[in-house]
Amino acid sequence: MNAPTPALVASRPERLRLVGQRRQILTMMHQRLMFGLLVYGGVIAIIVLRILYLAAFGDHAGAKRGLTALVPERGDIIDRDGQPLARTIDAWTIGLWPQKVIGDKLNLARKLAQLMPEKDEAAYFAMLKSGKSFFYLRRRAAPNVVEAVNALGEPGIALEREPDRLYPQTSLAAHVIGFTDTDGKGNAGMERAMNDRLADPAMRGQPLQLSISSRVQQALEHELLDAMTKHSAVGGAGVILDIHTGEILAMTSLPQLNPNAAGQGSPEARFNRATLGVYEMGSTFKPFTVAMAMDAGIIKSFGKMYPCPGELHVFGRTINDTHPYNRACSVAEIMKESSNIGSAQIADQIGGKRQREFLDKMGFLNAVPFELRERGRPLLPGNNWGPLETMTVGFGHSLAVSPLHLASGYATLFNGGVYRPPTLLKIGKGHAAGKGHRVFSEQTSYKMRSLLRLVVTEGTGKKADAPGYRVGGKTGSAEKYYNRSLLVTTFAGVFPMDEPRYAMVMMLDEPKGTAETFGFRTAAWNVGPAFGRAVSRIAPMLGVSPNKNREPDMSLVLPFVHEDAKH
Amino acid sequence: MSAARSFRSVFMVASCAGAALGCYLVSLRVASERAALEEVETRIVLAQRDIRLLQTEIGTRGRLAQLERWNVRVLALSAPSADQFLEGGFQLARLGRPEPTPAVDAPVVLASAPAPDPQPAPLVEGESGAVGAGANQSAAQLMREASFKIPVRETVAMEEPIARPQPRKPVETASRQTTRKLTELTKPVEKKTVRAPVAKAPAKTVRAAETGPAAKGKKAGDKKVEASVKPVTKPVRLANVDPLAPLPAKANSKRTAKDSGSAR
Numbered sequence: 155m156n157a158p159t160p161a162l163v164a165s166r167p168e169r170l171r172l173v174g175q176r177r178q179i180l181t182m183m184h185q186r187l188m189f190g191l192l193v194y195g196g197v198i199a200i201i202v203l204r205i206l207y208l209a210a211f212g213d214h215a216g217a218k219r220g221l222t223a224l225v226p227e228r229g230d231i232i233d234r235d236g237q238p239l240a241r242t243i244d245a246w247t248i249g250l251w252p253q254k255v256i257g258d259k260l261n262l263a264r265k266l267a268q269l270m271p272e273k274d275e276a277a278y279f280a281m282l283k284s285g286k287s288f289f290y291l292r293r294r295a296a297p298n299v300v301e302a303v304n305a306l307g308e309p310g311i312a313l314e315r316e317p318d319r320l321y322p323q324t325s326l327a328a329h330v331i332g333f334t335d336t337d338g339k340g341n342a343g344m345e346r347a348m349n350d351r352l353a354d355p356a357m358r359g360q361p362l363q364l365s366i367s368s369r370v371q372q373a374l375e376h377e378l379l380d381a382m383t384k385h386s387a388v389g390g391a392g393v394i395l396d397i398h399t400g401e402i403l404a405m406t407s408l409p410q411l412n413p414n415a416a417g418q419g420s421p422e423a424r425f426n427r428a429t430l431g432v433y434e435m436g437s438t439f440k441p442f443t444v445a446m447a448m449d450a451g452i453i454k455s456f457g458k459m460y461p462c463p464g465e466l467h468v469f470g471r472t473i474n475d476t477h478p479y480n481r482a483c484s485v486a487e488i489m490k491e492s493s494n495i496g497s498a499q500i501a502d503q504i505g506g507k508r509q510r511e512f513l514d515k516m517g518f519l520n521a522v523p524f525e526l527r528e529r530g531r532p533l534l535p536g537n538n539w540g541p542l543e544t545m546t547v548g549f550g551h552s553l554a555v556s557p558l559h560l561a562s563g564y565a566t567l568f569n570g571g572v573y574r575p576p577t578l579l580k581i582g583k584g585h586a587a588g589k590g591h592r593v594f595s596e597q598t599s600y601k602m603r604s605l606l607r608l609v610v611t612e613g614t615g616k617k618a619d620a621p622g623y624r625v626g627g628k629t630g631s632a633e634k635y636y637n638r639s640l641l642v643t644t645f646a647g648v649f650p651m652d653e654p655r656y657a658m659v660m661m662l663d664e665p666k667g668t669a670e671t672f673g674f675r676t677a678a679w680n681v682g683p684a685f686g687r688a689v690s691r692i693a694p695m696l697g698v699s700p701n702k703n704r705e706p707d708m709s710l711v712l713p714f715v716h717e718d719a720k721h
Numbered sequence: 722m723s724a725a726r727s728f729r730s731v732f733m734v735a736s737c738a739g740a741a742l743g744c745y746l747v748s749l750r751v752a753s754e755r756a757a758l759e760e761v762e763t764r765i766v767l768a769q770r771d772i773r774l775l776q777t778e779i780g781t782r783g784r785l786a787q788l789e790r791w792n793v794r795v796l797a798l799s800a801p802s803a804d805q806f807l808e809g810g811f812q813l814a815r816l817g818r819p820e821p822t823p824a825v826d827a828p829v830v831l832a833s834a835p836a837p838d839p840q841p842a843p844l845v846e847g848e849s850g851a852v853g854a855g856a857n858q859s860a861a862q863l864m865r866e867a868s869f870k871i872p873v874r875e876t877v878a879m880e881e882p883i884a885r886p887q888p889r890k891p892v893e894t895a896s897r898q899t900t901r902k903l904t905e906l907t908k909p910v911e912k913k914t915v916r917a918p919v920a921k922a923p924a925k926t927v928r929a930a931e932t933g934p935a936a937k938g939k940k941a942g943d944k945k946v947e948a949s950v951k952p953v954t955k956p957v958r959l960a961n962v963d964p965l966a967p968l969p970a971k972a973n974s975k976r977t978a979k980d981s982g983s984a985r
Contacts, residue, residue, distance in 0.1 A: 210748065224769050241777055322781040372785040622803025691800040700803030 227317035228338055229351065229358035231331055233368045234403075234580045238322055238361075239331050240345070240413075242338070245318035246300040248291040248311065252282050255310030259283065262308055266291070269302050293336065294318050319345075325410040327371045329426040330364065330402075330526075330578060333413035341416070342424065344578060347525045363580045365401035370394060373691040374404045378660055381684035382408050385665035385675070391427035391557040394692065395657045397565035397648070399581045400574035400588055402524075403656070403696070405429070405558070427663065430528040432554040436632030436677075437492045437614075438646040438659075439550030441606060443501050444485060445567055446512045448598045452503045456486040456605060457714040466495040469542040473498050473549075476676070484714040489605050490613035492629065494549045501548020502541065509544055515593040516563050516573055518555055525578045530556045550630055557644070561659040564646050568654040571599040603706040607651045611708075612715060618645055618682040620690035622700025626651035627658075627685065629677035640664045643677035645685040650698050652706045658692075660685050 231240035248270075255262060263278035270292055281289050291311075292299070300313055319334045332343020340349035344364065351357055374392045382390045390408040395401070407427040411419040425431065447453040462479035465472050477491040488496030501509060513519055521529040533554035535543040546552040555563075558576060566573040571594030579585045606626035609615045614629045627647020634640040644661045648654045665680045667673035693700070792798055807813050 209745075224766050224773070238777065238780060241773075243774065243777060320777060320781070322777055323784045324781075324786060326785055368785060372789060376789050620803075622806075687800075690802070694801065694806070699808070700806050701808075702803055 225355070225359045227358075228319065228334075228353055230361035231344060231352070232361045232363050233327075233366045233371075234363065234401075235367060235369075236363075237368045239327060239364065239366070239368065241320050241322065242317050243320050244315040245294040245320075246297065247293050247314050247316050248295050248300065248303055249314065250281060250289040250291050251310045251312060252284060252286060252289070253310070255282060255308060257308055262306070262310075265306055266303075269299060321413045323368060324414060325412050326368060326375065327364075327366050327404070327406065328411040328413045328416075329407045329428065329528075330366055330405050331413060333416035342528065343413075343426075343526060347527050363582075364578055365396075365403060365580045366405070366578070367403050367695070369695050370692050371404040371406065373695070374658075374660075374688055375406045375408075375410075377684050377688040377691065378406060378662075379408055379410070380687075381660075381665075381680055382662060385662060385668060385671075385680040387662040387665040387680075389422070389427050389663035391431065391659075391661045391663075392688075393428050393558050393561040393659045395561045395565045395576060397569040397654055397657045398574075400562070400565065400576045400590075401581055402558075402576050402578050404692075405578075407431075426526075426528045427557065427661070429522065429526055429556050429558045430530045432530040432533055432556050432559075433642045433644075433661065433663075434551050434554050434632040434635065435557075435560050435644050435646075436550040436630035436642070437494075437497075438560060438628045438630035438644050439547070439553070440489060440492065440497045441567060441602060441628055442512070442516070442563060443497050443504070443509075443548040444489060444605065445594050445598050445602055446504050446509060447500045448601065449512075449594050450504055450508055453485055453500070455714075456601070456711045457484050459484055460488065460496045460499050462488070462493055462495050466498060468498070468502075468545060469540075471542060471546075473545070484716075486605065486608060486711040486714040487716065489628075490608055490715060492609075492614050497549040498545035501545050504544070504548070506539055506541065506544040509547060510539065512593065513547075513553075515591065516566050517575070518553070518559055518563060522556065522558050522562060523575050524558075529558075532556070532559065550632060554635075557659045557661050560644070560646050561657050564648055564657040564659070566593050567602055568599055568648045568657065570596045601710055603648075603651050603654065604708050604710040606648065607706050607708065608711045608715070610647070614678045615645065615647070615682055617678055618647060618685040618689075620649070620686045620693065620700075622702050623689050623693045623698060624650040624652050624701075624704060624706070625686065625689050626654075626706070629682055631676040634664070641675055643675070643681045645677050645681045647685060647689070649689055649693055650701075650704070652704045655698065656693075656696060658685070658689070660688065 226242040228242045230238055230242070232238050259282040260279060263275050263282055266278045267273065267275040272292075291303075293316075295303075303311055304313055317338060319338060321328070321331060321333075328343075330343055332345035332347075333341055334345050335341050338353075340346035340352065344362070345352065348362055352362060374394060378390045378392045381387070390406075392404065392406045393402065394404040396403055405428050407425070407429075409420070409423045411423040416424065444453060459482045462475070462481060462483040464478040464480050465474055467473075473494050475491075475493050475495050477493070478495075479487065479491070479493065483493065483496060485496070485500070487493070488500070504512075510519070517523070518532055519534060521531045535547070535552050539547075543552050562573070562576050565576075571592055572590040573593045574590040575588035577585070577588060581587045603626060606628060607624065609628055610619050610625050615625075615627055618627055618629070619625050625647050626649070627645055630644040630646065632642050632644075634642060642661065642663055643665055644659065646657070646659045648657050660681050662677075662681045662684075665675050667675040667679075671679035807816075
């Protein structure tokens with residue numbers, strides 16, 4: 155209709171051009187209109203389709219969200235039997251908005267001081283007057299306090315629920331589990347080591363299962379605490395390992411810590427002696443020395459004799475024995491009465507290089523590779539590792555390791571000679587046992603059973619025996635390097651000795667003599683009996699059935715213990 | 722037809738609207754069902770949360786440290802010792818020792834009726850001959866042997882309803898001998914002298930000893946027997962519970978019941 159009429163006569167070129175331009179403009183306008191139409195149509199179609207979709211598949215207005223599954227703010231931690239060790243619950247928090255307070259401030263301050271006496275009236279009044287926007291009055295408040303505060307009816311007081319970490323077993327395995335800060339971030343123990351796993355929204359629905367068994371842990375903690383109080387020790391540590399898998403079944407450090415209020419604990423209590431603390435372990439090292447010598451072919455039978463004079467003078471140092479033999483003594487006797495002189499000579503024969511290699515393979519030269527971040531690096535002689543140090547390391551001096559190292563070493567020695575890294579996570583579907591490597595030969599491992607059993611049946615560890623459970627182990631009493639009058643007493647043992655399954659280490663830090671121990675404060679008198687009691691409680695829980703008729707092959711050692719050597 | 726044709730569009734619209742309404746109703750229904758389901762799910766989750774809270778509270782209140790404290794202060798339970806564990810059923814069975822069962826050929830039954838007093842008395846008296854004879858005789862009469870041969874017993878019981886012979890000493894004899902002695906016993910029974918030895922009272926036995934054979938004491942016996950019937954029942958009762966000789970005891974008890982009746 156608007157099309158230009160064709161010119162009958164040839165129009166002028168500019169005219170022709172004008173007609174062409176007009177047509178072009180018109181088509182362009184058409185195109186634009188069409189485009190606009192399509193855009194509007196498309197938008198409307200999208201809206202309609204969306205509405206239809208929502209009508210068909212969408213939720214209705216009253217649908218609730220977020221409560222379809224129970225996912226805690228932070229993953230639970232459970233023990234190997236499924237008992238909860240850490241949980242996140244909703245706790246009440248009482249806050250204060252001073253500027254929103256409408257009532258009489260002095261009166262309110264008075265009432266608050268009555269309800270929450272941790273601050274006095276003046277302090278509350280100062281808060282109310284301060285002009286700041288917010289105060290926390292109390293976190294994790296008890297329901298009755300919340301109720302009472304709510305009854306004040308003051309709009310300036312905020313009552314809110316916020317997720318809070320609760321440790322139902324309080325101090326049980328506190329150093330393993332660790333604790334969180336007020337923001338729910340892991341600050342120690344597994345809470346810190348596994349923080350990402352516990353806070354991960356995808357994973358936190360599943361609890362984190364530890365290898366700890368809470369009943370075993372409780373028994374160990376109780377017996378150790380008992381010994382610690384009885385002997386006025388400043389601290390203690392205990393570890394139980396499954397020697398075949400490397401699982402840590404119980405690990406404790408004393409004094410106790412309540413992770414629900416970790417901030418109130420002393421730094422001493424927060425310190426993990428079992429993994430972070432390193433100590434000279436004394437005679438508990440001697441079995442390693444003997445095993446090394448057996449593997450190196452130096453000792454072929456426990457009947458091999460060494461001169462055991464009253465004192466041994468080497469490199470300007472004098473090595474003493476608590477039970478001097480003053481005669482030649484066999485390897486079995488050296489171990490039985492824990493002779494430093496004999497062990498030093500054995501270590502000397504092994505040599506420094508070989509000793510270091512063995513210790514390295516046992517993981518004694520590095521921090522224990524496991525989950526916790528609190529791992530202590532061993533203190534080594536370093537560049538001074540000469541012949542004298544080789545000898546002293548042979549009986550557990552000049553080398554400081556953590557109790558976990560020691561337990562792991564005993565596990566290596568008695569599980570057939572294979573080192574396996576310890577772990578705090580339960581071995582199972584999601585977590586395979588660590589890769590092991592051989593340190594001692596199987597035969598050495600087998601022979602050592604009777605040697606350590608001898609220490610308990612005949613030697614220094616008699617008090618650590620738990621009848622029927624075939625305990626084998628070694629006492630160790632080492633002086634502290636900064637004060638030679640203070641002792642660290644240790645008992646490292648394995649049970650049942652005829653077929654070892656569990657290694658256990660108990661340690662007391664600075665025990666004192668009591669009337670009951672006749673003033674003695676060596677391991678045989680304090681930590682030894684505690685070890686025996688602990689084993690007789692723990693072994694049945696772990697399925698070790700007592701049997702008084704079973705023993706390891708004692709014919710390997712008994713012929714080499716001379717009667718006159720008995721004290 | 723034309724009307725129908727002209728209304729066809731109306732019908733079409735109406736049916737479409739109806740179908741749409743129906744669909745909408747169905748979807749509404751589905752939505753409300755879904756909402757109800759969600760409500761239930763929410764309630765389940767809330768209940769789970771409550772359960773969790775309660776479990777946490779119970780777990781906290783009954784934490785192991787608390788149990789340990791109670792144990793130390795109140796219960797004082799300790800770990801079982803090695804001896805308290807058993808390897809299996811055999812060891813358990815070994816713990817329970819059964820009651821020693823009597824051997825079947827256990828020789829003896831001693832149902833001692835009359836007290837031991839009478840015997841010393843005659844001995845002290847010194848009349849060895851007479852006393853000895855009397856004592857011997859009474860002893861022989863008192864004696865009765867255990868036997869599981871019930872029929873023999875029964876016949877004895879029938880024959881002498883009054884006699885209550887109490888064997889005093891264990892006598893080891895075969896059952897053949899028993900029968901022989903039983904026949905011996907029956908003789909004095911007929912004379913009713915048996916009562917004298919049976920009677921418990923020491924004085925009477927002494928008298929019997931003085932007068933010689935037991936046969937002479939029968940008059941004195943008559944009264945005494947009545948008195949002595951009661952004491953006699955006592956040992957009988959004892960014999961009843963004696964596991965060594967259940968059968969004779971039973972026979973005795975039956976007999977005494979009858980005896981006392983007939984005596985009176």
